Amino acid sequence: GWIGLALPEEYGGQGLPKYIAQPVNEMWLSSNLAFVMFAALAQGGSEILLKFGSDELKARYLTQIVTGEWTVAMALTEPNAGSDLGALTTKAIPQTDGTYQIKGQKIYITYGEHDMAENIVHLVLARTPDAPAGSRGLSLFAVPKYRVNEDGSCGEFNDIRCTGIEHKTGLHGSPTCSISYGDNDACVGELIGNLNQGLMAMFVLMNEARLSCGMQGVGLSELAFQKALQYSQERLQGAGSDGQRVAIIEHPDVKRMLLNLRSESFALRSLGYQIAALIDVAEQSKDAETAQAAEKRIALLTPIFKGFATEQANELVGDAIQVYGGMGFVEETGIAQVMRDVRITTIYEGTTGIQAKDLLHRKIRMDQGRCISELMADIRDVVEKSPDSVVNQRLGQVLNQLAHVLDSTILNPSAELAQLDAVAVPFLNALGGVCCAWQLAELALQAQVSKAQDEVFFGNVVALAEFYSAYKLPQAQAALTTVIEEQNGVGNYEF
Incomplete structure (x- = not known):
């Protein structure tokens, strides 16, 4: 089916490349984002089971998820633990049969409750009694709304209750739920992968x-x-x-x-x-x-x-x-x-702030800029294919500015981390603009070669690259200027 375009055929998928599945997913997202969010959860949940699930878990859950008969809910957030997952308190108590008793509350659970599928498989982050503190003590469990019988059919209710549905700004067709697990101490979960x-x-x-x-x-x-x-x-x-x-x-x-x-x-x-x-x-x-x-x-x-x-x-x-x-x-x-x-x-x-900190510290500073240098080299290769192009000349100028910012600020070992965090989002936005300009520059080169096939379409591709270079890429340059000025303002204002 549509959900399993890039998932294995043995579980009901089509085994196609993600490069084929991505455009199809985009069309679904454009048509009705609220409805198709369950498909993204099913795809991600299937990947988890494929990589970490035992053969028994795969046999019990994967085919039903890939074919869309059952859906998946991702249960992370709790009332006192949002982005800080290390503060989670939901309990997973070992049982003599190898399963776990799950007990706790989760909030903001997309498609946590609905009547569109026979069963909902909750992927729940929880903590065993002797687990280490913080995020290192979290384990993942498959917790179905209805327990699964030996023949694969849905059995008795698994003590999972929806205690509320959020009234949201948007995505009104997608139920965002508060979920209580184990109010009657009868919620059973199965460990996915290893403890902790x-x-x-x-x-x-x-x-x-x-x-x-x-x-x-x-x-x-x-x-x-x-x-x-x-x-x-x-x-x-x-x-x-x-x-x-x-x-x-x-x-x-x-x-x-x-x-x-x-x-x-x-x-x-x-x-x-x-x-x-x-x-x-x-x-x-x-x-x-x-x-x-x-x-x-x-x-x-x-x-x-x-x-x-x-x-x-x-x-x-x-x-x-x-x-x-x-x-x-x-x-x-x-x-x-x-x-x-x-x-x-x-x-x-x-959030964008979390993405920006991840980019800045884990993806760039942690490897001392090697990966981003390789990316910039690939972008320069595109620039050098048509060095006289105004689009490529401006992109080359921004790459030079980016290299200076990396050397002087981002990769500076003596940089103040709090000040870097203050400009992490502008830095992410600058890289986003550079990557988009890179994509359009490369597409414009290909369009020039193919223009005779469809002068209007390929001519428009070139025009888009020219527009982006003139109207959008300067915003990346401005963001890089902000990064250099990271010491100004944020640390001085008293709230």
């Missing part, structure tokens, strides 16, 4: 979810563009040079906003697809060195893609509403729903 290594397993799902969040940003940006484009072609307002009334798409400022939407979503889509292709290389390559290089590039690009794609999506949907004018501020046009739905994407699965 739950966070390692859960990061598989979280990384899948973060890439999905980036594609959510792309999908909603594309939806906003299509809506704004159609409205701008139909709405008559103002006059042209001949005095005749014209559609608002004829006004230069409206064209600018539409190109802002189109160029950013086009570039981010390309970046998201490239990450999907890298995942295929990492998982399928028989050469260990090639696979390892792909894994490192994925690790570097994931926080950039998640953070930048979702931040930009919020801005781009704002541009789409601006194209609508007053009609964008009323519900009947539908664009306001996109604004409400996109707002959460910079928050869940790790």
Whole structure:
């Protein structure tokens, strides 16, 4: 089925490359994000079971999840433990039969309760009685809403109760639940992987979810563009040079906003697809060195893609509403729903601030800038293919500025960490802009070669690269200037 496009055939999937599945996922995300969020959870949950689950667990759960008969809920957050997972208190008490009694409360659980599937498999982070303190003491458990009989059918209720459904700003079609496990001491869970290594397993799902969040940003940006484009072609307002009334798409400022939407979503889509292709290389390559290089590039690009794609999506949907004018501020046009739905994407699965700190410290400073230097070398290769291009010249200038910022500030061993944290988001945004400009520069080179096949389409690709270079890339340059000025302001103001 659609959920299992890139999952193994033996469990009901199609075994296709993620590079094929990613565009399909994007179309689903554009069409109805609230509904298809359960699919992303099923895909991530399946990856966890494939990598860490025993053969018994795989046999019990995987086929039903991959085929969509059962759904998955990711149960991490608690009332007193949000981003700080080390503070989790949900208990997992060992039983004589090898299972665990689960007891605790979780909040903000997407698709934690619904009646669209026969069973819901909760992946619950919990702590055994003798576990170490902090995140090192967390284990991961499969906790089905209904216990699974020997023949694979659903059995008795597993003491899991929904205690509330959140009234959210957006995503009204997606139930976000508070869940209580084991009120009657009858909630049974099965260990996934090893004790005290739950966070390692859960990061598989979280990384899948973060890439999905980036594609959510792309999908909603594309939806906003299509809506704004159609409205701008139909709405008559103002006059042209001949005095005749014209559609608002004829006004230069409206064209600018539409190109802002189109160029950013086009570039981010390309970046998201490239990450999907890298995942295929990492998982399928028989050469260990090639696979390892792909894994490192994925690790570097994931926080950039998640953070930048979702931040930009919020801005781009704002541009789409601006194209609508007053009609964008009323519900009947539908664009306001996109604004409400996109707002959460910079928050869940790790806020932009968390993505930025991960990028800055774990992905760049921890390896002393080796991975980002390799990425910059690849971007320079694209620049040097057409050194006389204005687009490539500006991208080369930004790369030089980025290299200076890395040497003088980001990789400076004496840098004040708190001050670096204050500019982590501007730094992520700068890298996001550089990566998007890189994608468009490479696409423009290919478009020049293929232009005779379709002059309008490939000519537009070149125009998007030119627009991004002139209107968007300078924002990356400004963000890099902010990073250099990291010592100013934040540490001096008294709240």
